Amino acid sequence: MDDLLSNVLDAYGGLDRWNAFNELAVKSATGGPFWASKGIPENHGWGNVTIRTAQEWTSISPYDAPDHRMTFTPERVVIEDFDHRLVQELSDPRAAFAGYGEHAYWDIPRRAYFNGYALWTYLATPFLLALPGVQAQEAAPWYEDGEVWRVLQVVLPDSLASHSSEQRFYFGPDYLLRRQDYHLDVSGKARVAHYVSDHAEVQGLRFPTRRHAYARGVDDEPDRNRLLVWIRFTDFRLR
Template identity: 45%
Template sequence: MSDLLEHVLDAHGGLDRWRQLRQIAVHARIDGVTWHAKGFGEAMLDSHITLDPHHQNVSYAPFLTAGRRSRFEPDRVAIETLDGEVVAERVGPRRAFAGHQFSTKWDELHLAYFTGYAMWNYLTAPFLFTWPGTVAEEIEPWDENGESWRRLKVTFPPDVATHNPEQVFYYGQDGLLRRHDYAGEVVHGANPALTAHYTDQHRSFAGLVFPTRRRALRTNPDNTPRTDLVAVSIDLLDVRLT
């Protein structure tokens, strides 16, 4: 484990504390132009999400309709009633994005897959970087906003559902996440635009630290952010840990 990764894990509450965790439940306000482009408008503004921090298993309840919830796992997504009756499901859900572009509309199962894996990745980083097969290595620092941010290039194994295999995470001197770069393959298709996902307003909940404000922006060719639109915004209103 690199000294930067150790510093980052400690800053976010420590690996020992993380291993004690059994469930994360959040209330979030989620917005941005992506949802409108995909045909869901303001459907995610009031999101209640529960997830298993140690397995990719996520549920939004309610999901789009009162009395229904989503169920995400990497190889299957479903829409269920609150008592578990399956309304719709899709096995091998990532294949259903083949041929998509940013303007391609989604169905409910596309939405369940993307919102499931994305939120799981956001809420489990940086502890996700210690998973078997995941490689995190420090690369050259990056100067932005008058600060010098240290960076981890993280390569994820095929069994982790995520935006794309290789991503870059930027950390301040305090070890807290400032920016996260990735290419959203399921959102943009074969030629995904690079996204710079900014995080701030970090708060501690039961000993673990999460950024409570996220803004995902497109980037310019020189790796600076475009500020003309927000692709995705996430505000965590409440975080409960079990």
């Protein structure tokens, strides 16, 4: 394991502690102009999000209707009512984005796929970087906000759904995540610089509670005038 990744995992409470739990549940709210570009109301109220720690699986309720929930895996997205009656589903969801550009509208199952993999990625970071098949290697440092940030260049396996297979994770002197860069493959490969802050400690593990994603230039500098998405997390529960 890369030395930087080892220190990062320790700073977040340790891989053994993370693996001792089966699920993480949080309340989440999000907004920002990105959603409007997909034909989705810009501000979403608080929802209940649950992820599994050992596999890429996300559930959100309510979802799109007061009595609906959605369940995501990389292979399939299901939306059902609280009596488990199927409402909508999407199999092989990644392939469903073929030909979808940066300004293409999304239907509900496509939005559910995006929400599912994105929230799992955010809530499982940095521990997902230790999963089998993930390649993580330290790259050149980055200077921002008066700090030297150490950088992990990451390549994710095809079995993990995420924004893009290649991503960069930036860590401060305390080994806590500051920023994550990726291309939004499901939206015309838009370049994104995604910032995290306000870590909370929960049952010995640490999680950022605030996220802001900005458009990123070819020089990797963020365009602070182009906020795409904001996210808030609260009420963390591990079980």
